Amino acid sequence: QVQLVESGGGLVQAGGSLRLSCAASGRTFSSYTMAWFRQAPGKERAFVVGISSSGGITDYGDSVKDRFAISRDNAKNTVYLQMNSLKPEDSAVYYCAARYGAYVYNSQQYYNSWGQGTQVTVSS
Secondary structure (H helix, E strand, O other), X not given: OOOEEEEOOEEEEOOOOEEEEEEEOOOOHHHEEEEEEEEOOOOOOEEEEEEOOOOOOEEEOOOOOOOEEXXXXXXXXXXXXXXXXXXXXXXXXXEEEEEEOOOOOOOHHHOOEEOOOXXXXXXX
């Protein structure tokens, strides 16, 4: 497993942007598929986006397509989530997750390493 630490959350006005980072420990980061999930109060944790171990395949949740972009830098053991055109409904705790292997799953059951989460709040 890898240890994950998210950063970059905060308060932003609707229409603004934020970039989240997730730093991973370990020397095999390039073997892990990475994903972002989010959980709003009173709601279940939901898939946002995932990226394959090589970075060649991405999968976006319908609600964030064309607004969010995931990327990774395997040399820095870091995955990023660029969030643009933020909406109040994007407010949630955002979690970084990892699974060993190349396939991107959109269900949290397939991920066995999780960060502590970072709060994103979008004001209207």
